[in-house]
Amino acid sequence: MKKRNNYKQVIIDSHTHLGYWPSLNIAKKNLLESMNDHNISFSIVSFDGSEFKEEGRFNKLIPQLNATKKLLAITKEHKNLLPLIWIRPHTEENIEDLEAFLIKHRQNIYGLKFHPYTSRLRISDPRVKPYLDLAKKYRLPVLVHTATDKYSLFKYLIHVAKEYKDVTFIAAHAILNGNNSLTIPYLKSLSNLYVDTARVDISFISKLKEENLLDKVLFGTDNPIDGYETLNNPIYENYFNNTIKLTKQEYDKLMYKNALKVYNLNLKDLLN
Numbered sequence: 001m002k003k004r005n006n007y008k009q010v011i012i013d014s015h016t017h018l019g020y021w022p023s024l025n026i027a028k029k030n031l032l033e034s035m036n037d038h039n040i041s042f043s044i045v046s047f048d049g050s051e052f053k054e055e056g057r058f059n060k061l062i063p064q065l066n067a068t069k070k071l072l073a074i075t076k077e078h079k080n081l082l083p084l085i086w087i088r089p090h091t092e093e094n095i096e097d098l099e100a101f102l103i104k105h106r107q108n109i110y111g112l113k114f115h116p117y118t119s120r121l122r123i124s125d126p127r128v129k130p131y132l133d134l135a136k137k138y139r140l141p142v143l144v145h146t147a148t149d150k151y152s153l154f155k156y157l158i159h160v161a162k163e164y165k166d167v168t169f170i171a172a173h174a175i176l177n178g179n180n181s182l183t184i185p186y187l188k189s190l191s192n193l194y195v196d197t198a199r200v201d202i203s204f205i206s207k208l209k210e211e212n213l214l215d216k217v218l219f220g221t222d223n224p225i226d227g228y229e230t231l232n233n234p235i236y237e238n239y240f241n242n243t244i245k246l247t248k249q250e251y252d253k254l255m256y257k258n259a260l261k262v263y264n265l266n267l268k269d270l271l272n
């Protein structure tokens with residue numbers, strides 16, 4: 001595999017996964033190898049916390065703390081992986097245990113991940129509230145899948161982002177299979193709202209630039225959802241090659257500096 005970046009560019013992929021795809025070992029291998037081959041410095045990663053068996057999809061249903069423990073064991077060995085807790089508010093009610101776990105591992109947890117579609121629950125549902133309260137209390141950013149299915153609508157996230165002004169939300173995919181530009185007015189009006197670039201065409205980044213919103217977007221890919229090849233998707237080639245010719249300063253924001261800010265990361269500490 002040819003290296004994409006000839007100069008040393010820091011890249012943080014703010015949206016990646018681990019899970020039994022098809023096995024944990026293969027998913028881990030695909031994630032780490034593709035990161036290496038594309039010079040990704042760090043990946044923010046969550047462990048598949050599906051709450052229901054999906055038709056035609058091989059997935060194991062694992063309690064949120066068990067999954068997080070597995071993830072922490074992996075990220076301890078691989079310092080380029082930064083873990084989120086994938087929450088399961090539809091089927092779990094162990095919020096006190098989660099909080100105790102969070103206190104114990106605070107230094108190693110970077111945020112929460114919520115997937116309304118696989119949880120079959122809107123983020124505005126009252127059952128998510130205790131988790132958002134934890135996010136607020138411990139200053140954890142929340143990565144939220146947004147799409148056009150009945151659970152993942154962007155408007156539910158907006159509702160919650162307005163209520164929880166102190167919590168930072170990242171709208172994953174900036175509405176998957178939807179109109180990315182619908183996020184623009186809210187990126188302007190809500191200081192606690194961001195989007196990521198997972199499966200987002202780079203033309204949207206040009207629009208964000210026109211709107212002076214390059215501070216509000218984090219590079220992310222969904223790696224390794226399509227296996228090792230995920231990052232070879234032409235969508236991401238455009239980001240790695242900066243085909244829209246962002247300035248160095250703009251490109252750095254997109255590829256890692258906004259992620260540093262949102263996730264309260266210190267690059268020097270991470271590189272040590």
Ligand SMILES: [Zn+2]
Pocket residue numbers: 015017172198222
């Ligand atoms: Zn994802």
